[in-house]
Each structure stands twice: as C-alpha cells, then as structure tokens.
Amino acid sequence: MLLKNDYKKIEKIIGNNNILTSKEECYCYSTDSSNMQNAGKVPEAVVFVKNIEEIQNIMKYAYDNGIPIVSRGAGTNMVGSCVCANGGIVLNFSKMNKILEIDSVNMTATVQPGVVLGDLKSETEKLGLLFPPDPSNYRVSTVGGAIAQSSSGAMAFKYGTTKDYVLSLTVVTSDGRIMKLGADTIKDSVGYHLAQLMVGSEGTLAVIAEATLKLIPKPEAHRVVAAYFDEIDNCVESVSNIISKQIFPAAIDFMDKNSIATTEEFVKCGLNTQKEGLLLVELDGFESSMEYQINKTKAALKESGASEIRVSESEEDYNDIWQARRVSFAAATRLAPDVLSDDIIVPRKNFSKMVKKCKEIANKYNLKMCLVAHAGDGNIHPQIALNIEDEDEFRKYTDAKSEMYEYAISLNGTISAEHGVGAEKKNYASKIIDKNALEYMKMIKKVFDPKNILNPNKII
Numbered sequence: 500m501l502l503k504n505d506y507k508k509i510e511k512i513i514g515n516n517n518i519l520t521s522k523e524e525c526y527c528y529s530t531d532s533s534n535m536q537n538a539g540k541v542p543e544a545v546v547f548v549k550n551i552e553e554i555q556n557i558m559k560y561a562y563d564n565g566i567p568i569v570s571r572g573a574g575t576n577m578v579g580s581c582v583c584a585n586g587g588i589v590l591n592f593s594k595m596n597k598i599l600e601i602d603s604v605n606m607t608a609t610v611q612p613g614v615v616l617g618d619l620k621s622e623t624e625k626l627g628l629l630f631p632p633d634p635s636n637y638r639v640s641t642v643g644g645a646i647a648q649s650s651s652g653a654m655a656f657k658y659g660t661t662k663d664y665v666l667s668l669t670v671v672t673s674d675g676r677i678m679k680l681g682a683d684t685i686k687d688s689v690g691y692h693l694a695q696l697m698v699g700s701e702g703t704l705a706v707i708a709e710a711t712l713k714l715i716p717k718p719e720a721h722r723v724v725a726a727y728f729d730e731i732d733n734c735v736e737s738v739s740n741i742i743s744k745q746i747f748p749a750a751i752d753f754m755d756k757n758s759i760a761t762t763e764e765f766v767k768c769g770l771n772t773q774k775e776g777l778l779l780v781e782l783d784g785f786e787s788s789m790e791y792q793i794n795k796t797k798a799a800l801k802e803s804g805a806s807e808i809r810v811s812e813s814e815e816d817y818n819d820i821w822q823a824r825r826v827s828f829a830a831a832t833r834l835a836p837d838v839l840s841d842d843i844i845v846p847r848k849n850f851s852k853m854v855k856k857c858k859e860i861a862n863k864y865n866l867k868m869c870l871v872a873h874a875g876d877g878n879i880h881p882q883i884a885l886n887i888e889d890e891d892e893f894r895k896y897t898d899a900k901s902e903m904y905e906y907a908i909s910l911n912g913t914i915s916a917e918h919g920v921g922a923e924k925k926n927y928a929s930k931i932i933d934k935n936a937l938e939y940m941k942m943i944k945k946v947f948d949p950k951n952i953l954n955p956n957k958i959i
C-alpha cells in the first residue's frame with residue numbers, strides 16, 4: 500500500500516500535475532474493455548510519464564519498495580490485461596505520444612508507446628507508407644498496447660500481425676535498467692530475439708518505452724468486394740476458391756446473419772438482412788490490377804454460390820462497407836447491458852465447423868450471439884450480449900465459452916488469436932500451454948521480474 504511519503508517521492512520524480520491520487524480518479528483506471536472489473540483493485544496512483552528517465556526512476560522506486568506497476572495504453576484490451584490485481588501504480592503513456600521519426604528510406608517509424616495507431620497510420624500514409632496491423636479500434640488504441648497485446652486485425656491475412664513489424668524496442672526492466680532489444684534493421688540474427696519476447700507479454704516482463712517499427716509501401720489502390728451467401732459452408736468454401744485462383748486478398752472478413760441484422764439496425768447502411776453470411780474481401784495492389792483481381796474474385800465467389808455481390812465504387816463506398824464490419828461490436832452492445840467478445844482461432848479448413856459449433860452452443864444456452872470473423876485467418880469473434888450481473892446468464896456464458904474453447908482446441912486451434920490472455924483467460928491458458936513450456940514461461944517471468952511487480956497475476 501502506498502503511504503504519504505511514497506506519493507511525495509513519486510511526485511518528485513514526475514513533477515506536479517502528473518499524478519492522480521483521488522479514489523474517484525483512480526477508479527476510472529481500475530477497469531478496461533473486459534468484464535474483469537472485479538478481478539482487481541482500484542490503483543493507488545495513476546502516473547503520467549513523459550520520458551524514459553521518468554519510467555526508469557519510477558521503476559527503480561517501485562522495485563525497491565515492492566510496488567506493483569501496470570502499464571496502460573488506451574485500456575481497450577478485452578481480457579482484463581490492465582486491471583490492477585494488487586493495486587499499485589498505473590503507468591499512463593498519454594504524454595509519451597510522439598512519432599519520433601519516420602524514415603522513408605529505411606521504411607521504419609520510431610515512436611513512443613502512447614502513439615495512437617490511427618495517428619501512426621495517417622502520418623505514414625502521407626509518405627506512401629503503411630503500418631498494416633489494424634485492430635478495428637485503431638483510432639484509439641496505442642502502439643504500446645498493440646505490441647504488448649500482440650494485436651492484429653483484418654489485414655493479418657496478407658500482411659501478418661504486430662509481431663512481424665517490431666524491429667527494435669527500448670524497454671525498462673522491473674529493476675529500472677534500460678535495454679535496447681533487437682536492431683533497427685530489416686534483418687537481425689544476433690542473439691536471442693528478446694524484442695519478439697516482449698510482443699504479447701502484456702506488460703508482465705518490461706515497460707516498452709520506445710519502438711522502431713517496420714513499414715511497407717502503401718498499396719496504390721484498394722477495393723472491397725462484399726458477397727452474400729445463403730449457406731455458411733459456401734461462404735467458407737469461397738475463401739479457398741479465391742486463393743486457388745492465385746488472388747491474395749489483404750483481408751477476408753465474415754459477418755453472420757445476426758451480426759448483419761444487428762449492424763443494419765444500428766447504422767442503416769443497406770445490408771441485406773435476409774442472408775446467412777456476408778464476406779468482405781479486400782483487394783489491393785496497383786490500380787491497373789484491380790479489374791483483373793475483382794473479376795477473378797467475383798468468379799470464385801459466384802462459383803461458390805454467392806447470391807449477391809457488391810464492389811466498392813469510390814473511397815466513400817469502400818469506407819461505408821468496411822464501417823459496417825467495424826461497428827459490429829458497437830451495434831451488438833444495443834442488445835443487452837454487456838457484450839463479451841472472444842477470439843478463438845482454428846486452422847482455416849476447420850472454420851466452418853467452428854462457426855457452426857459456436858452457433859449450436861449459443862442456442863443451447865439461449866445466449867444472444869452476433870458472430871464476426873477474420874475468415875481468412877480462421878479467427879472467430881463470437882460477440883455474446885448479456886447482463887453480466889444476472890448470475891444465471893453469466894454462468895451460462897462461462898459454460899458456453901468453455902465448450903467453445905474445448906472445441907477449438909479439439910480442432911487444433913487455440914483460445915486467443917489477437918486479444919491476449921490477461922486476467923480473463925489465465926486459467927484456460929495455463930491448461931492448454933505445453934506443460935514444459937509453461938515451466939519455461941514461469942522461469943522467464945522470474946528472470947525479468949523477480950519481485951513480481953510488473954502487471955502481476957496475468958497470463959500464467
């Protein structure tokens with residue numbers, strides 16, 4: 500527990516007006532976008548760091564005094580990664596939100612952890628470059644959060660995930676050492692890849708203070724092809740059919756009938772609510788290749804039984820079509836007081852089986868579910884609308900979720916593709932990670948954080 504003297508010392512490190520201490524203000528930082536608000540305590544202080552030296556001095560103080568430290572970006576993770584299991588200090592990076600350099604020759608961006616992904620995207624795009632990872636809430640979530648949570652999004656199908664774009668990191672360890680991990684080069688074969696170890700570590704191994712990220716040339720043009728299907732199997736088959744025609748879409752996303760109807764009710768964007776599934780296929784590349792790619796994709800979709808196909812005709816049209824998918828979660832929040840989204844992943848050939856099983860399980864437990872997915876990746880987001888304060892309904896939800904996880908594992912899949920483990924999936928993760936690997940993970944945690952002060956009680 501922080502004492503009066505601790506507050507004084509912390510304030511001395513970070514200066515006036517950079518700390519919140521009142522219960523009311525700290526309460527706002529006691530939860531994130533998960534349902535895990537009861538899994539932690541209200542933090543005792545929220546500290547706004549402005550540079551690496553301040554992070555270092557805070558860490559040294561925390562280490563010496565055994566104070567838990569929870570790093571926090573925008574707090575939008577969905578698994579309770581930011582809840583303060585043991586109270587302590589929340590490190591807030593909103594004052595470390597500078598893009599330090601965009602090097603268009605080397606195609607890299609060096610940024611502070613609090614940079615919002617959407618800002619990085621728009622700045623790089625001005626130079627004809629692209630940072631592909633695109634969690635659908637990229638307009639608010641941060642680079643630090645994306646790295647620590649191993650986030651991705653629709654474009655992972657072609658461009659990979661955040662881990663593929665981290666070249667080097669400057670981190671502060673639990674005892675206050677500053678370490679540069681990796682190299683600012685496209686290739687690096689020197690030593691263990693500790694920068695990659697930080698990806699997905701959810702703030703449990705070190706604090707990320709700076710990142711150098713790989714960029715790629717921004718494709719000249721893009722279109723989205725939206726195809727409706729009467730049968731989910733046909734919808735899924737069309738993904739392989741597109742690929743067999745040697746077309747490599749940037750993204751292949753899916754919305755089920757419930758999600759289409761709920762989204763249409765919310766935004767009135769002209770979705771066909773009578774269909775079982777909607778597939779959104781993003782094509783990109785040179786403008787001159789667009790017609791060729793569109794024709795081949797349309798042919799594959801028709802062969803697989805698409806009953807209605809629409810191709811974006813302008814940038815506005817393109818944004819409108821994707822907007823429907825991006826607001827699907829917000830739309831589902833209108834169905835009940837709470838919506839809990841999951842992110843199971845299975846090998847793509849098992850995608851159809853998994854989707855059907857999720858629907859069967861939701862029906863069995865009488866749960867309202869909208870299902871969206873990154874179909875190209877086999878990554879399924881069942882969005883379950885419920886009242887988490889209704890004990891009976893919440894029990895049904897947890898039982899349903901366990902059944903979905905078990906089925907995903909039986910299909911060679913896993914329980915999180917991009918949302919991470921946090922506090923919420925900790926118990927499941929410990930069951931499915933290889934026993935020996937789990938022992939090694941525990942040893943790694945001890946090496947980096949011997950006093951267990953970095954985001955305690957998460958992942959394992």
Ligand SMILES: Cc1cc2nc3c(=O)[nH]c(=O)nc-3n(C[C@H](O)[C@H](O)[C@H](O)COP(=O)(O)OP(=O)(O)OC[C@H]3O[C@@H](n4cnc5c(N)ncnc54)[C@H](O)[C@@H]3O)c2cc1C
Pocket residue numbers: 531532569570571572573574575576577580581592612633634635636639640641642643644645647648649650651652653700701702703705706707708828917918919954
């Ligand atoms: C509506 C909605 C849609 C979403 N869509 C997607 C999606 O399409 N794809 C996807 O992958 N995810 C998605 N997410 C979840 C996604 O994981 C988070 O949104 C995002 O990556 C977290 O970023 P953040 O800045 O909010 O981080 P936070 O939630 O604040 O933190 C996430 C983790 O990162 C750690 N952390 C933050 N900063 C640092 C740092 N500097 N050093 C060390 N650790 C740090 C925290 O301790 C925590 O463990 C969605 C979430 C919402 C609410």
